[in-house]
Amino acid sequence: MELQNATPEQLTQWEQALASEYEQHCQQNMRLDLTRGKPSSEQLSLADALDGILKGNYTSANGIDARNYGGLEGLAEARQLGADILGLEMEQVLALGNSSLSLMFLAMSVAYHHGFNGPESAWKNQPVTKFICPVPGYDRHYGVCETLGIEMITVAMTETGPDMEAIEALLACDPTIKGLWCVPKYSNPTGTVYSDATVERIAKLGLIAGEGFRVFWDNAYAVHDLSTTPKSLAPIMAYCQQHNTIDSVIQFASTSKITHAGAGVAFIGMSADNIRAFNKVWSASSIGPDKVNQLRHMRLLPNYEALLQHMQKHAQIIKPRFQCVLEHLENAFATNDLGQWESADGGYFISFHTRKGLAKDVVALAAQAGVKLTPAGATFPYGRDPEDSNIRIAPTVPTVEDVDAAMKVFVTCVKLASVRQALKANAQ
Amino acid sequence: MELQNATPEQLTQWEQALASEYEQHCQQNMRLDLTRGKPSSEQLSLADALDGILKGNYTSANGIDARNYGGLEGLAEARQLGADILGLEMEQVLALGNSSLSLMFLAMSVAYHHGFNGPESAWKNQPVTKFICPVPGYDRHYGVCETLGIEMITVAMTETGPDMEAIEALLACDPTIKGLWCVPKYSNPTGTVYSDATVERIAKLGLIAGEGFRVFWDNAYAVHDLSTTPKSLAPIMAYCQQHNTIDSVIQFASTSKITHAGAGVAFIGMSADNIRAFNKVWSASSIGPDKVNQLRHMRLLPNYEALLQHMQKHAQIIKPRFQCVLEHLENAFATNDLGQWESADGGYFISFHTRKGLAKDVVALAAQAGVKLTPAGATFPYGRDPEDSNIRIAPTVPTVEDVDAAMKVFVTCVKLASVRQALKANAQ
Numbered sequence: 088m089e090l091q092n093a094t095p096e097q098l099t100q101w102e103q104a105l106a107s108e109y110e111q112h113c114q115q116n117m118r119l120d121l122t123r124g125k126p127s128s129e130q131l132s133l134a135d136a137l138d139g140i141l142k143g144n145y146t147s148a149n150g151i152d153a154r155n156y157g158g159l160e161g162l163a164e165a166r167q168l169g170a171d172i173l174g175l176e177m178e179q180v181l182a183l184g185n186s187s188l189s190l191m192f193l194a195m196s197v198a199y200h201h202g203f204n205g206p207e208s209a210w211k212n213q214p215v216t217k218f219i220c221p222v223p224g225y226d227r228h229y230g231v232c233e234t235l236g237i238e239m240i241t242v243a244m245t246e247t248g249p250d251m252e253a254i255e256a257l258l259a260c261d262p263t264i265k266g267l268w269c270v271p272k273y274s275n276p277t278g279t280v281y282s283d284a285t286v287e288r289i290a291k292l293g294l295i296a297g298e299g300f301r302v303f304w305d306n307a308y309a310v311h312d313l314s315t316t317p318k319s320l321a322p323i324m325a326y327c328q329q330h331n332t333i334d335s336v337i338q339f340a341s342t343s344k345i346t347h348a349g350a351g352v353a354f355i356g357m358s359a360d361n362i363r364a365f366n367k368v369w370s371a372s373s374i375g376p377d378k379v380n381q382l383r384h385m386r387l388l389p390n391y392e393a394l395l396q397h398m399q400k401h402a403q404i405i406k407p408r409f410q411c412v413l414e415h416l417e418n419a420f421a422t423n424d425l426g427q428w429e430s431a432d433g434g435y436f437i438s439f440h441t442r443k444g445l446a447k448d449v450v451a452l453a454a455q456a457g458v459k460l461t462p463a464g465a466t467f468p469y470g471r472d473p474e475d476s477n478i479r480i481a482p483t484v485p486t487v488e489d490v491d492a493a494m495k496v497f498v499t500c501v502k503l504a505s506v507r508q509a510l511k512a513n514a515q
Numbered sequence: 516m517e518l519q520n521a522t523p524e525q526l527t528q529w530e531q532a533l534a535s536e537y538e539q540h541c542q543q544n545m546r547l548d549l550t551r552g553k554p555s556s557e558q559l560s561l562a563d564a565l566d567g568i569l570k571g572n573y574t575s576a577n578g579i580d581a582r583n584y585g586g587l588e589g590l591a592e593a594r595q596l597g598a599d600i601l602g603l604e605m606e607q608v609l610a611l612g613n614s615s616l617s618l619m620f621l622a623m624s625v626a627y628h629h630g631f632n633g634p635e636s637a638w639k640n641q642p643v644t645k646f647i648c649p650v651p652g653y654d655r656h657y658g659v660c661e662t663l664g665i666e667m668i669t670v671a672m673t674e675t676g677p678d679m680e681a682i683e684a685l686l687a688c689d690p691t692i693k694g695l696w697c698v699p700k701y702s703n704p705t706g707t708v709y710s711d712a713t714v715e716r717i718a719k720l721g722l723i724a725g726e727g728f729r730v731f732w733d734n735a736y737a738v739h740d741l742s743t744t745p746k747s748l749a750p751i752m753a754y755c756q757q758h759n760t761i762d763s764v765i766q767f768a769s770t771s772k773i774t775h776a777g778a779g780v781a782f783i784g785m786s787a788d789n790i791r792a793f794n795k796v797w798s799a800s801s802i803g804p805d806k807v808n809q810l811r812h813m814r815l816l817p818n819y820e821a822l823l824q825h826m827q828k829h830a831q832i833i834k835p836r837f838q839c840v841l842e843h844l845e846n847a848f849a850t851n852d853l854g855q856w857e858s859a860d861g862g863y864f865i866s867f868h869t870r871k872g873l874a875k876d877v878v879a880l881a882a883q884a885g886v887k888l889t890p891a892g893a894t895f896p897y898g899r900d901p902e903d904s905n906i907r908i909a910p911t912v913p914t915v916e917d918v919d920a921a922m923k924v925f926v927t928c929v930k931l932a933s934v935r936q937a938l939k940a941n942a943q
Contacts (some may be wrong), residue, residue, distance in 0.1 A: 123584070125583055125584050126583065128580060128582075128583075131573075131580070131582040131583060134582075135571060135573075138566065138567055138568070138569040138570075138571075138807075138811070139566055139567030139569075139570075140566070141566045141567075142566075142567075143563060143566075145559075145563075152556060152559070153778070154556075154559040154562075154775040154776065154777075154778060155553055155554065155556075155559060155775075155776045155777065156551070156553050156771070156776045156777045157553075157777070184612070184613075185612075185804070185805040186800075186801050186802060186803075188800065188801055188802060189800050189801050192799060192800035192801075193800070196624070200628060201662075227799075227802070230798075230799045231799055231800070233799070234629075234795070234796060234799035234800075343584070347581075347582040347583075347807055348582065348583045348584045349582075349583065349584045349585070349802055349803050349804070349805060349806065350581070350582060350805045350806065350807035350808065367662070368662055370658075371620060371655075371658045371659055371661070371662035372614075372616065372617050372620035372621070372659070372662075373614050373616060373617050373620075374614060374616060374655070374777055375614075375777050376613070376777070377613040377777060377778045377805070377808065378777065378778065379566075379775055379778035380778065380805065380808065383566070
């Protein structure tokens with residue numbers, strides 16, 4: 088299907104064939120959902136041993152009764168696991184709550200309202216605060232900025248990470264830019280793993296940015312490899328130490344896509360000075376995290392090695408779903424220009440680009456045929472994809488059979504929308 | 516021991532006897548702790564069945580898989596339990612996180628930074644924000660205000676609750692006062708249960724206060740009765756409905772002193788409009804609470820009746836400790852003016868008042884003899900007790916034998932500090 092050279096007759100013929108194919112899909116009354124990066128039931132069951140694992144022993148490695156108040160920074164062994172995930176020392180990591188998003192929100196609230204370097208340094212003190220968001224990216228990150236009234240500036244995501252030249256140029260001329268969102272490994276949704284050179288350049292941004300600049304390093308997919316020979320992510324804190332910018336990066340991770348989603352342990356990792364500033368606010372808002380749940384996690388995954396072994400079981404479940412999506416895309420679009428996609432070796436998403444101006448149409452067509460996709464635009468700040476082209480495919484929850492059925496619909500919708508666009512262009 | 520009429524010789528004799536008694540306490544190298552309102556191990560064990568209670572069944576009453584993301588407001592059955600505790604409807608309650616303090620902090624952040632009635636209504640928009648704190652009160656409440664830069668004004672606690680005349684007078688003349696802290700049942704530390712008349716007057720404060728006024732109703736000890744015929748607390752929301760002030764009260768509770776401390780479920784209860792405003796911020800900071808832990812709690816305490824039965828077991832454990840404290844105080848101070856105290860029928864504290872200017876001395880003397888007490892002043896904003904007189908006794912954690920030993924020391928310290936003060940006054 089080469090739309091450029093097609094005659095109007097050919098386009099009309101295609102449109103009719105595709106419309107009838109689409110109609111057949113619609114009549115099947117499917118109800119399939121490829122919207123969110125959630126684990127499937129099968130994945131969740133991998134951690135069901137959590138419940139009952141304590142067998143009456145509530146004592147942590149260093150003798151604390153996990154059932155009582157206190158321990159503001161989390162259990163030492165949980166902090167160590169977080170440190171292993173994030174490439175940090177135990178003292179640099181706090182194990183808090185069930186949600187890394189909550190920690191991002193709190194850390195950004197600290198920076199915005201309270202200041203990491205005292206009240207004077209609070210971002211709110213300047214007339215405007217801006218944040219750089221590589222696109223496409225994660226809608227929840229944008230939500231944090233929007234709720235705090237932080238203006239978002241987009242830069243493009245490349246194969247090696249965000250467009251560093253653009254970021255450096257922006258920071259050099261605008262000191263009101265106070266931060267950068269990053270999902271450095273299997274970036275949501277493109278699956279990009281930042282190259283070593285990119286990681287080092289990000290570690291150096293603190294040298295050119297204005298006061299109080301912070302990279303929010305959301306390493307949500309740190310251990311979520313699908314390949315047995317995964318690309319490795321360079322440890323950013325090592326570069327920060329080298330370039331004297333250790334305060335400029337705050338790291339996040341959680342076990343939400345490792346054990347039970349939303350019922351796991353979240354981690355925040357940063358320099359000692361950042362921890363001190365964070366704890367001033369955190370200690371006013373909590374008497375401590377749920378240490379019993381941390382203990383459960385440590386009994387299930389006592390160390391990093393056990394964690395990695397656990398992740399291989401996830402990979403076995405997820406991989407066929409990813410392969411199914413990729414096969415459909417390959418078969419339908421490898422030899423034409425109707426779509427482009429990034430093939431991730433891990434994470435939770437496959438990012439697809441339609442021809443310009445078609446993402447919304449495709450999502451609407453699919454919805455009508457019973458296949459729910461993430462709303463077009465969701466991967467851009469304020470929900471506005473300037474090219475109306477990016478669609479995030481999240482294939483983890485449905486069965487392989489359902490992914491297969493949903494992808495048949497998806498392919499039809501992309502083709503149909505593309506042909507109709509070409510017909511419309513011809514008519515004008 | 517009547518200090519007023521004692522001769523200098525008598526005082527000197529008492530001082531010597533008490534100093535020697537004190538010296539004997541010191542030589543026992545005790546290490547006892549009456550500082551914080553924590554449950555004892557024995558109490559915590561009452562809820563040990565939580566771990567393993569799910570037996571592979573992670574499905575909530577209305578069919579939700581608790582292991583996955585979502586459910587921003589908490590499981591329906593957990594919200595219902597919170598509603599029963601707070602005297603509200605299920606729809607008025609959110610079951611979120613492990614800490615009611617975190618919910619108080621978040622709710623106050625919403626009011627201060629974001630505004631419950633839109634950005635215009637944010638407290639930060641006025642040059643100063645003030646809050647009324649009945650004293651003595653709970654140090655963590657003060658910490659929330661202090662961290663957000665909210666100025667605290669104190670009013671006295673009476674036998675029927677906070678001094679309502681003082682509060683009404685303050686609100687009538689100062690619209691920058693935006694709230695009032697309340698622990699309405701077994702108030703921390705005095706154990707006061709607010710009278711029905713007080714509850715109704717608090718419900719009416721919204722009629723005289725400035726815009727955006729909110730009562731923070733921390734019902735931390737709602738079900739923590741020690742007596743079998745406990746005083747009941749009037750349901751404030753019923754009065755609010757009657758007086759058209761439903762937005763003016765935000766209620767809090769948690770299971771932290773019901774099941775495992777810091778590993779339970781917290782509740783926030785309020786009007787539909789307040790929930791809407793709260794959720795705007797909450798939804799940006801979380802994908803949902805730990806529903807697995809909520810489900811565990813609902814299997815252990817499936818309804819309010821089961822909860823009350825569970826609380827009776829707590830009462831059996833706590834009661835002898837409270838009685839031991841009260842007996843010591845009765846024996847030592849019933850017939851003199853060295854100390855006054857409130858005898859609580861529930862909650863976690865006994866509040867003791869020394870003669871003016873002695874609380875710090877007593878706490879220091881006790882510490883030297885190996886008995887840790889809450890720092891003097893902690894029950895007042897900014898740690899400043901203007902009369903240096905209030906000491907909060909928290910007897911739940913030690914065994915009855917240890918409470919007994921600690922109270923012997925405490926009584927000696929109060930007497931010794933009092934006699935020394937009288938001697939000093941005589942010498943001047």
